[in-house]
Amino acid sequence: MGNRRQFITSVAALGAAAGFPSGASAQAFEQVKIVNGFPAGGTADSTSRRVAEKLGGTPYSRHAAVVENKTGAAGRIAVETVKAAAPDGATLLLTPYSCMSIYPHIYRTLSYDPFKDFVPVSMAAVMTHALAVGPMVPQSVRTVKDFLAWAKANPDKANYGSPAAGSTPHFLVALLGLDNGVDLKHVPYRGSLPAVADVIGGTLAAVSCPTGDSLANHKAGKIRILATSGGKRTPFTPDVPSFAESGFGDLTTEEWFGFWLPARTPASVVANANAAINQALREKTVVDSLALMGLVAQGSTAAEMDRSQKEEHVRWGPLVKRIGFTAES
The missing domain is CATH 3.40.190.150 (Bordetella uptake gene, domain 1)
Structure with missing residues (x-):
């Protein structure tokens, strides 16, 4: 007591x-x-x-x-x-x-x-959320515009994963494809990490997910983050432009x-x-x-x-x- x-x-x-x-x-x-x-x-x-x-x-x-x-x-x-x-x-x-x-x-x-x-x-x-690509996408693809051009030329490979169907990362890339006339096929996962793993393994072209879920592998050079969704560059990826910087301001969201x-x-x-x-x-x-x-x-x-x-x-x-x-x- x-x-x-x-x-x-x-x-x-x-x-x-x-x-x-x-x-x-x-x-x-x-x-x-x-x-x-x-x-x-x-x-x-x-x-x-x-x-x-x-x-x-x-x-x-x-x-x-x-x-x-x-x-x-x-x-x-x-x-x-x-x-x-x-x-x-x-x-x-x-x-x-x-x-x-x-x-x-x-x-x-x-x-x-x-x-x-x-x-x-x-x-x-x-x-913020990030769009990242892996080994399936050529090293020459360094920007979101590069990715859209590659996806348009390779429709059979133009897919991306997200943490869940109906999640914000899912919709960000859905809007990206819709706005630019590119058919980007969505593959839903149970969380970001399995999708990131498939991008690293080369069975998935890209992943849209919270920036933090792709951060370590981006820094390790296993995947490449092309853009993040904040109004400006994040302090965690100062080397990566925002979608707005890349010419896609409508995708700005936190x-x-x-x-x-x-x-x-x-x-x-x-x-x-x-x-x-x-x-x-x-x-x-x-x-x-x-x-x-x-x-x-x-x-x-x-x-x-x-x-x-x-x-x-x-x-x-x-x-x-x-x-x-x-x-x-």
Whole structure:
């Protein structure tokens, strides 16, 4: 009993220092879980684990969080898992905004309503996406325009992988092909890393994925990133132009990972989770670890995240319609 009382006292002091809501210590979980829908080793998994390590000893969780990778169905299995979890705040979802802002436009029978079944907690990290090519594409192809010319001349090889059908990386290259009259065939994967592996192995021409998922192999010379999707060059690939620099400004976009909790989670618990996550994202070790994956650590208020989620939902609606993609197509 003495140890428990000492823990609550120390957590209360930590909460006051870190700006946690008053009374937060009474709501601390023994251990929380973070569920994400993508394989170990990728950007979603890394973001989950870096934050999970820092949640212990806060008014939100006594111990570091555990991470569960519920892969499959383009990230939807993880979303469905958290939707079905108890709305007590013990099970967090970490996913890119595409699952919550874009998927409603492409799945006619989506098994969750992103705006009714979940509450936003905090953004976690911001990323750009990259178009990279491998050994199947000649070394002379150094730019996006070169790639389009090669793809047009080699329609039987003009394919690209992405982390999932309906993901932002999928749509970026779909728009690239559509805008330039080039038939680029999409091959969906369960996460970026298997697609990157096939590009390295020469069985896939290109991959569109979070920049961080292709970063190490680009630096090792195994693949070549042709462009990234931010408004300017990323600090992680200063040698690579942006799509905008390359003459494709319409492909400028940055995506974020965010944390959600099930709907009806008490507001006080959401506030606790938000404070703990934002505290973790300010720690230098977390910032530096995410940077290795091409990610910029960036927390937010729940309201800021909610606003951005709705803005992206509105923005992507006409783009998805133009691409003509649905889950059944």
